[in-house]
Amino acid sequence: MKSKAAILWETNKPWSVEEIELDDPKAGEVLVEMKASGMCHSDEHLMTGDLPFALPIIGGHEGAGIVRKVGEGVSWLAPGDHVVFGFIPSCGRCPSCSTGHQNLCDLGALMGGGRQITDGGSRHHARGQELGLMCLLGTFAHHTVVNEASCIKVDDDLPFDKVCLLGCGVVTGWGSAVYAAEVKPGDTVAVVGVGGIGANAIQGARLAGAKRIIAIDPIEFKREKAMEFGATHTAASMTDALALLQEVTWGTMANKVILTMGVGSGALMAEAMALASKRGRVVVTNIHPAMEMGVTMNLLDVTLMEKQVVGSLFGSGNPRADIPKLAGLYREGQLDLDGLVTRTYSLEGVNDGYEAMRAGENIRGVLVYE
Amino acid sequence: MSGIRKSKAAVLWGLNQQWKIEEIEIHPPKTGEVIVHWRAAGLCHSDEHLVTGDMVPPEEFWPLMGIESFFPIIGGHEGAGVVVEVGPGVTSVVVGDHVSASFVPSCGRCRYCSTGRQNLCDNGAKTFVGGMITDDTHRHFVNGQPVTLMAKVGTFSEYACVSEQSIIKVEKDIPLECVALVSCGVATGWGSAANRAGTQPGDTVAVVGIGGIGMNAVQGARMAGAKRIIAIDPIEFKREKAMEFGATHTFPSMADAMMSVMEMTYGQMADRVIMTPGVLHGEMMTEAMNLAGKGSTVVITAISPMTSETANINLFNLAMWNKEIKGTIFGSLNPRADIPALLDMYRAGQLKLDELITKTYKLEDINEGYEAMRDGTNLRGVIVNA
Numbered sequence: 001m002k003s004k005a006a007i008l009w010e011t012n013k014p015w016s017v018e019e020i021e022l023d024d025p026k027a028g029e030v031l032v033e034m035k036a037s038g039m040c041h042s043d044e045h046l047m048t049g050d051l052p053f054a055l056p057i058i059g060g061h062e063g064a065g066i067v068r069k070v071g072e073g074v075s076w077l078a079p080g081d082h083v084v085f086g087f088i089p090s091c092g093r094c095p096s097c098s099t100g101h102q103n104l105c106d107l108g109a110l111m112g113g114g115r116q117i118t119d120g121g122s123r124h125h126a127r128g129q130e131l132g133l134m135c136l137l138g139t140f141a142h143h144t145v146v147n148e149a150s151c152i153k154v155d156d157d158l159p160f161d162k163v164c165l166l167g168c169g170v171v172t173g174w175g176s177a178v179y180a181a182e183v184k185p186g187d188t189v190a191v192v193g194v195g196g197i198g199a200n201a202i203q204g205a206r207l208a209g210a211k212r213i214i215a216i217d218p219i220e221f222k223r224e225k226a227m228e229f230g231a232t233h234t235a236a237s238m239t240d241a242l243a244l245l246q247e248v249t250w251g252t253m254a255n256k257v258i259l260t261m262g263v264g265s266g267a268l269m270a271e272a273m274a275l276a277s278k279r280g281r282v283v284v285t286n287i288h289p290a291m292e293m294g295v296t297m298n299l300l301d302v303t304l305m306e307k308q309v310v311g312s313l314f315g316s317g318n319p320r321a322d323i324p325k326l327a328g329l330y331r332e333g334q335l336d337l338d339g340l341v342t343r344t345y346s347l348e349g350v351n352d353g354y355e356a357m358r359a360g361e362n363i364r365g366v367l368v369y370e
Numbered sequence: 371m372s373g374i375r376k377s378k379a380a381v382l383w384g385l386n387q388q389w390k391i392e393e394i395e396i397h398p399p400k401t402g403e404v405i406v407h408w409r410a411a412g413l414c415h416s417d418e419h420l421v422t423g424d425m426v427p428p429e430e431f432w433p434l435m436g437i438e439s440f441f442p443i444i445g446g447h448e449g450a451g452v453v454v455e456v457g458p459g460v461t462s463v464v465v466g467d468h469v470s471a472s473f474v475p476s477c478g479r480c481r482y483c484s485t486g487r488q489n490l491c492d493n494g495a496k497t498f499v500g501g502m503i504t505d506d507t508h509r510h511f512v513n514g515q516p517v518t519l520m521a522k523v524g525t526f527s528e529y530a531c532v533s534e535q536s537i538i539k540v541e542k543d544i545p546l547e548c549v550a551l552v553s554c555g556v557a558t559g560w561g562s563a564a565n566r567a568g569t570q571p572g573d574t575v576a577v578v579g580i581g582g583i584g585m586n587a588v589q590g591a592r593m594a595g596a597k598r599i600i601a602i603d604p605i606e607f608k609r610e611k612a613m614e615f616g617a618t619h620t621f622p623s624m625a626d627a628m629m630s631v632m633e634m635t636y637g638q639m640a641d642r643v644i645m646t647p648g649v650l651h652g653e654m655m656t657e658a659m660n661l662a663g664k665g666s667t668v669v670i671t672a673i674s675p676m677t678s679e680t681a682n683i684n685l686f687n688l689a690m691w692n693k694e695i696k697g698t699i700f701g702s703l704n705p706r707a708d709i710p711a712l713l714d715m716y717r718a719g720q721l722k723l724d725e726l727i728t729k730t731y732k733l734e735d736i737n738e739g740y741e742a743m744r745d746g747t748n749l750r751g752v753i754v755n756a
């Protein structure tokens with residue numbers, strides 16, 4: 001069949017929205033009609049080359065849609081089912097999946113290649129070439145064929161343009177606070193960078209009972225939004241936050257520091273570590289340049305103050321448990337997804353959406369496919 | 371000043387009697403002891419358990435415990451006040467400091483205090499009997515006869531001589547009535563949900579019994595991010611109050627809750643069940659365990675009759691559904707860290723304390739306060755001493 005998708009042919013060039021050829025799903029695969037896709041910073045990282053995946057590639061990894069066709073052997077999905085994609089597949093059988101760490105599923109190793117899990121081939125073609133899929137998904141498209149390991153079934157009453165965000169940014173931010181940072185009632189939490197991830201780290205910290213949430217972002221609009229999501233204080237920089245934390249915590253500093261900047265920088269770690277209390281936990285959620293090898297960090301301070309640095313992928317959550325769980329919290333009014341979506345665009349507007357992201361005008365832009 | 375001090379105190383002389391206001395004599399503090407002027411004392415159910423005998427060891431055990439009699443005893447273990455005199459060697463407080471009582475002492479040196487479990491301090495062993503923690507001798511006398519202090523603090527007295535281990539310095543900007551509530555009921559309830567039960571954001575939590583403990587378990591579950599908080603109490607006033615403290619659903623009994631919890635959780639039932647009824651009887655455990663889902667945690671906070679030895683629990687289900695039952699004292703918190711931490715949550719507007727106090731009483735009116743507790747018209751009554 002023919003469909004339409006946004007393709008990246010080379011780095012530092014705009015997304016090209018064009019017609020694609022789509023093969024039928026093979027065994028273990030499903031054809032999904034996409035309904036909405038979030039525009040996450042990680043796709044921007046494809047464009048800048050910070051994420052060195054094989055090109056050409058169909059972008060997008062935060063998506064929701066309706067199953068239209070299932071391949072042989074797919075027993076738990078049927079045409080008509082609503083699905084959100086987990087940006088990391090979860091096979092349910094590898095050691096990580098078997099111990100409550102689906103975010104580290106061994107199938108994740110195949111993500112860089114962008115080819116089908118089942119046979120290493122491609123179902124997507126354009127200009128006579130095979131196309132890779134961002135995170136094995138390619139949600140910047142009207143249709144896609146993905147492995148069942150990437151699909152999470154969700155209830156039919158949930159709006160696509162909101163629940164698509166559960167596939168990546170919301171769980172990543174929320175879980176960074178709840179699971180990776182282990183925010184406890186009464187904690188003081190600093191969130192560095194208030195974009196699509198940071199806003200949800202704030203929501204997670206709030207729901208986990210943080211007493212103070214200090215949201216740090218240079219852009220005033222984001223600081224204002226942060227207060228709506230549950231921040232108690234804001235600061236324009238980590239330097240400003242340092243002074244603020246010293247004052248409000250009587251010098252004991254933040255129990256948890258969550259790094260959710262657009263791009264991390266090793267040079268900024270010393271400042272982040274300085275925000276953390278004794279036994280403070282610093283969570284690195286944001287993407288750093290792949291080849292960066294140096295960070296500023298006083299390791300004596302790490303030892304003597306027992307500070308901890310923790311990496312987090314998908315908020316250390318389990319896609320199959322946490323996507324439905326957060327959908328439930330949205331339904332109960334305890335998780336704000338509506339407020340995350342600043343603007344919606346058609347597929348053709350994808351470059352406008354990223355322009356707005358770069359200008360700091362969007363918490364999240366969402367592509368909506370009619 | 372140092373000399374014998376006179377004070378009014380509510381004394382219990384035996385089982386099933388009224389509290390009697392007596393004039394007591396207090397001897398000067400020895401090493402490691404201070405005199406506290408109790409300004410506020412909560413009317414907690416545990417003092418009532420002394421009256422009913424649920425928390426009184428049977429008479430035949432008294433010789434084994436090295437005492438001639440459990441009575442007389444000055445009640446009260448939830449309190450806050452001002453230090454008015456310090457004995458030799460006291461370093462953690464000075465005269466004029468505001469302090470919270472801590473019904474479990476924390477020596478800071480035993481195995482439990484040294485591993486973040488101050489609620490289990492070895493000096494808690496003498497909570498109900500004998501004299502001072504410091505040297506076992508008495509400082510309090512009624513009609514010349516030694517009198518024990520409930521939980522070694524005896525907050526139903528205007529003044530008391532207590533060990534430094536039983537008091538925690540607090541900031542002076544917090545009303546002492548609020549400090550008093552945090553010293554036992556609030557910490558116990560809040561910690562039962564937020565700490566011992568391990569409540570996680572998105573959980574369904576059932577709280578059984580909405581008194582001074584259960585209401586704070588509701589607050590703790592709310593702060594820990596529970597999606598649904600099911601408050602269960604036969605009294606309508608308490609169910610209404612529970613909603614104000616963060617409950618999302620209420621039911622008059624566990625039986626009434628059962629079908630609705632099944633429906634709202636699609637059959638998965640509660641992730642945490644917190645047992646905070648006035649008195650917990652073993653036969654209530656059947657329903658409590660049925661409210662709890664696969665892999666869930668049931669926390670026993672309430673006092674059961676001390677000599678009761680049976681509980682109705684299906685151990686097949688416990689094993690096959692990987693459930694756990696956990697006891698807790700003081701919400702498994704550390705008094706010295708968590709009493710100030712909870713007060714700071716109050717300061718930040720996240721913990722309701724003022725709303726817990728239904729009515730204040732003079733010390734002389736203590737029996738009236740307990741009458742109201744038995745009638746279920748008080749969340750918490752508080753004695754206030756000028």
